[in-house]
Amino acid sequence: MNEFEPVIVAFCCHYCAYTAADTAGSDRISYPPNVTIVRVPCAGKVDAIHLMKAFEKGADGVYVAGCLSGDCHFKNGNTRAARRIAYVKQLLGEIGIEDERLEMFQMSAGMGDRFAQVAAEMTDKVRSLGPSPLKNAVAAARKAVA
Amino acid sequence: MITAERKPLEELVECIRPYQRILLLGCNECVTVCAAGGRKEVALLASALKMAYAKEDKTLDIHEITLERQCDPEYVEELAPHIDKADAIMSMACGCGVQEVARRYQQMPVFPAVNTKFMGASEHQGVWAERCQGCGDCLLGLTGGVCPIARCSKRLMNGPCGGSSGGKCEISPDVDCVWQLIWDRLKALGMEDQYEKIMPAKDWRTGRGGGPRKIIREDLTE
Amino acid sequence: MKTDSTLEKVLESGNLAVTSECGPPRGALPEKIKEKAEMLRGYVDAVNVTDNQTAMVRMSSFAACVFIKQMGMSPILQMVTRDRNRLAMQADILGAYSHGIDTMLCLSGDHPHFGDHPTAINVHDIDSIQFVDMVRNMRDEGKFQGGADILNPPKMFIGAAANPFADPFELRVARLAKKAAAGVDFIQTQCIYNLDKFEKWMEGVRERGLHKKVHILAGITPMKTVGMARYMKNKVPGMDVPDEIVARMGSVPKEKMADEGIAICVETIERLKSVEGVSGFHIMAIEWEQKVPEIVEKAGLYPRPEI
Numbered sequence: 078m079n080e081f082e083p084v085i086v087a088f089c090c091h092y093c094a095y096t097a098a099d100t101a102g103s104d105r106i107s108y109p110p111n112v113t114i115v116r117v118p119c120a121g122k123v124d125a126i127h128l129m130k131a132f133e134k135g136a137d138g139v140y141v142a143g144c145l146s147g148d149c150h151f152k153n154g155n156t157r158a159a160r161r162i163a164y165v166k167q168l169l170g171e172i173g174i175e176d177e178r179l180e181m182f183q184m185s186a187g188m189g190d191r192f193a194q195v196a197a198e199m200t201d202k203v204r205s206l207g208p209s210p211l212k213n214a215v216a217a218a219r220k221a222v223a
Numbered sequence: 224m225i226t227a228e229r230k231p232l233e234e235l236v237e238c239i240r241p242y243q244r245i246l247l248l249g250c251n252e253c254v255t256v257c258a259a260g261g262r263k264e265v266a267l268l269a270s271a272l273k274m275a276y277a278k279e280d281k282t283l284d285i286h287e288i289t290l291e292r293q294c295d296p297e298y299v300e301e302l303a304p305h306i307d308k309a310d311a312i313m314s315m316a317c318g319c320g321v322q323e324v325a326r327r328y329q330q331m332p333v334f335p336a337v338n339t340k341f342m343g344a345s346e347h348q349g350v351w352a353e354r355c356q357g358c359g360d361c362l363l364g365l366t367g368g369v370c371p372i373a374r375c376s377k378r379l380m381n382g383p384c385g386g387s388s389g390g391k392c393e394i395s396p397d398v399d400c401v402w403q404l405i406w407d408r409l410k411a412l413g414m415e416d417q418y419e420k421i422m423p424a425k426d427w428r429t430g431r432g433g434g435p436r437k438i439i440r441e442d443l444t445e
Numbered sequence: 446m447k448t449d450s451t452l453e454k455v456l457e458s459g460n461l462a463v464t465s466e467c468g469p470p471r472g473a474l475p476e477k478i479k480e481k482a483e484m485l486r487g488y489v490d491a492v493n494v495t496d497n498q499t500a501m502v503r504m505s506s507f508a509a510c511v512f513i514k515q516m517g518m519s520p521i522l523q524m525v526t527r528d529r530n531r532l533a534m535q536a537d538i539l540g541a542y543s544h545g546i547d548t549m550l551c552l553s554g555d556h557p558h559f560g561d562h563p564t565a566i567n568v569h570d571i572d573s574i575q576f577v578d579m580v581r582n583m584r585d586e587g588k589f590q591g592g593a594d595i596l597n598p599p600k601m602f603i604g605a606a607a608n609p610f611a612d613p614f615e616l617r618v619a620r621l622a623k624k625a626a627a628g629v630d631f632i633q634t635q636c637i638y639n640l641d642k643f644e645k646w647m648e649g650v651r652e653r654g655l656h657k658k659v660h661i662l663a664g665i666t667p668m669k670t671v672g673m674a675r676y677m678k679n680k681v682p683g684m685d686v687p688d689e690i691v692a693r694m695g696s697v698p699k700e701k702m703a704d705e706g707i708a709i710c711v712e713t714i715e716r717l718k719s720v721e722g723v724s725g726f727h728i729m730a731i732e733w734e735q736k737v738p739e740i741v742e743k744a745g746l747y748p749r750p751e752i
């Protein structure tokens with residue numbers, strides 16, 4: 078049986094989500110290896126194009142993890158991120174890619190278990206959605222370069 | 224500024240279907256300000272088009288170039304060295320820019336990526352509203368600085384009509400009744416007497432009705 | 446007398462005038478307009494014919510007016526600025542006058558948004574006030590809007606609409622003053638349910654002497670059902686239906702609602718008779734024209750004066 082393992086990119090803000098990942102690590106709470114973390118100073122630093130490029134380059138799922146409401150180190154970076162994710166979801170819909178492949182989550186620095194839970198949930202969800210519709214083209218492009 | 228909105232992706236994909244190499248052009252002026260066709264939007268659209276093609280296991284070669292303006296021939300000229308990189312051009316500029324590019328590069332099919340909407344101003348971040356219809360004979364001094372030609376659904380110059388309700392236009396509760404706004408302004412300015420002066424029938428020749436318009440400055444032409 | 450209009454004659458004679466309204470059919474069906482007009486014969490001094498009302502295409506007001514004129518009744522040509530430019534309007538006015546139509550109503554018109562052709566362009570080459578001014582010039586100066594002389598100018602008795610219930614209320618008298626200054630001869634108001642508000646508007650009108658410059662016909666529409674009352678209260682812009690009216694319509698059983706509606710109508714007319722400056726009544730019984738004779742009789746306005 079062909080076991081599909083999704084590639085998930087997680088943009089995590091330094092102050093909360095990335096620290097939560099650290100906490101998960103030091104508390105020995107495991108989370109799926111499918112998730113690759115990209116540390117950003119703030120969820121608000123993530124622009125629409127970063128999310129698009131992640132999918133363009135073959136990610137099966139992408140999420141942005143930021144601080145809880147009212148707790149953003151930069152005041153409203155998390156709310157800006159949420160609006161951008163909504164915009165890109167719409168764009169994905171226009172392209173014909175399931176918008177559930179992109180999500181936003183919020184957590185605080187100490188929530189190691191939440192970080193792990195989110196990582197697992199997203200991985201499971203994307204696994205059931207299947208590989209990104211762009212998979213073939215991405216693979217072909219890689220072959221061409223190789 | 225001139226405002227615009229990106230066309231639905233489906234429509235754009237259909238336009239460029241016959242082509243493999245596209246030049247995607249942005250404009251650094253109006254469409255940047257209303258987030259419809261500037262550098263960022265060009266990057267997003269290029270990514271989206273590539274993904275749409277990839278979904279059908281096809282590749283698309285896109286070159287992204289954002290010009291300072293597309294409505295001045297000097298800037299449009301800057302595309303000349305890049306023209307042979309593509310079989311078609313898609314421009315995210317307003318209709319003015321698209322036409323200038325088409326005029327200069329006659330051998331290239333040029334497609335608009337946005338629907339040019341109106342001349343407007345920003346009400347607050349992310350919201351732009353129609354303000355001017357280019358009637359060619361500005362009467363804003365008589366209406367407290369609020370334009371009935373652009374903002375009255377019926378273009379009434381002696382409004383309001385009988386459908387004005389709670390400061391809103393009969394066509395939608397989201398549309399202000401501009402004559403309510405004009406009256407409020409005239410009151411605030413102590414210019415109430417202006418209201419009863421009958422504005423005579425407009426000479427539409429100064430507007431689009433007189434045919435496509437041109438401005439020539441003799442002192443500036445070479 | 447400015448014209449040969451029957452309506453003008455009745456108004457100048459000091460009698461209360463009565464007008465009503467017919468909506469033309471949504472097809473080439475002359476019988477429909479003739480049937481409706483026939484129901485009104487003898488009960489009204491003149492009959493309005495609406496012009497693509499609510500922006501829905503119907504037989505043109507002009508054509509329907511011709512049929513009514515041929516029946517020996519007096520039509521009022523309604524014309525909106527929404528659908529025609531000034532050339533077409535002047536041409537239609539000459540055409541209508543040549544058919545003996547001598548009374549008209551100058552209106553802006555409902556926005557195409559409401560109708561069956563929302564994709565159409567909204568003309569509004571001129572607005573209703575500029576329109577009144579244009580027709581007055583055609584009649585009194587004998588000139589086209591563009592300045593040239595008219596051979597045998599149309600002597601139109603010029604009407605317009607007024608809505609005392611639209612916002613902002615403080616402008617509604619000033620707007621009537623503007624129409625009066627532009628040369629309007631008579632006004633038909635939006636249908637009246639809120640008598641207090643109407644009387645307040647009339648106070649403002651009288652203060653400026655406008656009731657002496659312009660004949661004001663009070664608009665009246667009978668309610669058929671409580672549903673209609675609620676619809677008009679909540680869904681029609683520029684309409685003011687007090688809660689008491691809705692309650693009253695709802696207080697009677699279904700089979701008695703129509704009669705209650707007529708009763709309210711007649712009471713309204715009686716009360717308005719005593720309001721100084723009201724020169725008559727414009728009864729709009731949309732798709733219920735057969736009730737107009739009953740209303741006119743019960744309100745003591747029958748028979749119509751022989752002028």
